[in-house]
Amino acid sequence: MKDLETSATDQADNNDASNANIGKFVDPKITAKGDTRATVALSNPQTLWFNTGTLCNIECENCYILSSPKNDALVYITADEVSDYLTQLKDQNWGVREIAFTGGEPFMNPEMIEITRRSLAAGYEVLILTNAMRPMMRKSMQAGLLELNAAYPGKLTMRISVDHYDADNHDKERGQGSFETTIKGMSWLRDNGIAMATAGRTVWGENDAQSRQGYADLFERNNFNIDAQNPGMTVLFPEMDENIEVPEITTDCWGILNKSPNDIMCSSSRMVVKRKGADKPAVLACTLLAYAPKFELGETLAEAERDVALNHPHCAKFCVLGGASCSRN
Numbered sequence: 570m571k572d573l574e575t576s577a578t579d580q581a582d583n584n585d586a587s588n589a590n591i592g593k594f595v596d597p598k599i600t601a602k603g604d605t606r607a608t609v610a611l612s613n614p615q616t617l618w619f620n621t622g623t624l625c626n627i628e629c630e631n632c633y634i635l636s637s638p639k640n641d642a643l644v645y646i647t648a649d650e651v652s653d654y655l656t657q658l659k660d661q662n663w664g665v666r667e668i669a670f671t672g673g674e675p676f677m678n679p680e681m682i683e684i685t686r687r688s689l690a691a692g693y694e695v696l697i698l699t700n701a702m703r704p705m706m707r708k709s710m711q712a713g714l715l716e717l718n719a720a721y722p723g724k725l726t727m728r729i730s731v732d733h734y735d736a737d738n739h740d741k742e743r744g745q746g747s748f749e750t751t752i753k754g755m756s757w758l759r760d761n762g763i764a765m766a767t768a769g770r771t772v773w774g775e776n777d778a779q780s781r782q783g784y785a786d787l788f789e790r791n792n793f794n795i796d797a798q799n800p801g802m803t804v805l806f807p808e809m810d811e812n813i814e815v816p817e818i819t820t821d822c823w824g825i826l827n828k829s830p831n832d833i834m835c836s837s838s839r840m841v842v843k844r845k846g847a848d849k850p851a852v853l854a855c856t857l858l859a860y861a862p863k864f865e866l867g868e869t870l871a872e873a874e875r876d877v878a879l880n881h882p883h884c885a886k887f888c889v890l891g892g893a894s895c896s897r898n
């Protein structure tokens with residue numbers, strides 16, 4: 570059996586050349602059909618993401634970053650490393666509003682409270698993606714969250730993964746009993762006035778309205794102050810199937826689809842990761858492609874200011890097309 574790090578690398582390779590997309594997503598400038606590939610400029614930086622490390626307390630079906638209790642392909646980022654990027658942010662004058670953290674499970678990182686403290690102290694809003702399970706509920710993490718939420722009111726939000734509003738469906742993805750544990754964690758956040766958003770999946774054949782109604786009922790039953798109708802508060806993600814054929818995105822696509830590069834996530838964010846064995850962290854184009862080497866832009870924010878070539882199936886499927894099609898491809 571392969572180790573997880575190798576599997577992650579293989580996944581990156583497969584992402585680029587799955588059977589359905591052979592010959593595509595190769596040249597950063599030109600598509601397989603010889604057209605000019607679309608690029609996205611960092612036109613409006615809003616969020617700097619950090620991956621806190623890929624270790625997670627659980628191992629979900631279909632975790633996009635293959636997190637588990639064993640996968641440390643991305644190691645814990647330290648508070649000092651985060652501070653270095655916060656300084657770079659000021660130097661580069663990006664004007665971002667928010668520092669956001671994803672994992673793995675961020676509260677597995679022993680420095681998570683100090684990392685959060687430094688981000689808040691630097692004047693940013695902080696968003697932490699968490700499963701709200703045991704790592705967040707440890708006494709030291711609870712105490713830190715209470716202290717920081719009191720010191721920086723309205724600046725700290727937890728976005729909790731609730732794959733489905735139905736316990737059985739959630740547990741199929743995340744393991745028996747995980748729904749109940751997450752609801753307990755969310756209840757603790759509710760009781761202590763810590764702001765919450767949620768992230769779910771849309772893999773059960775429901776339409777958007779049905780999903781949102783299900784979440785609305787769950788939030789009402791539990792008195793959670795989360796707006797199920799607001800896509801920014803209740804974020805619903807499609808499944809990320811690497812093997813579906815997708816067209817490549819050319820410069821013509823913007824006009825055909827009536828979309829702007831400024832609508833795409835890599836126009837407004839970057840993500841810092843620390844790879845196992847690396848001396849320093851690296852800056853990636855976005856949160857979706859943690860293992861794809863060609864989306865690593867350099868070690869510094871200055872290097873990461875360059876345009877991103879939309880040279881991956883995810884760019885087409887999740888970011889540009891979103892279910893539409895670009896007829897010239």
Ligand code: SF4
Pocket residue numbers: 625626627628629631632633634635636637672673674700730
């Ligand atoms: S809780 Fe999140 S990071 Fe952890 S395995 Fe599940 S989806 Fe991945």
Ligand code: SF4
Pocket residue numbers: 609833834835854855856857858864877879880881883884885887888889
């Ligand atoms: S998947 Fe591609 S288009 Fe989407 S944010 Fe990442 S680099 Fe940009």
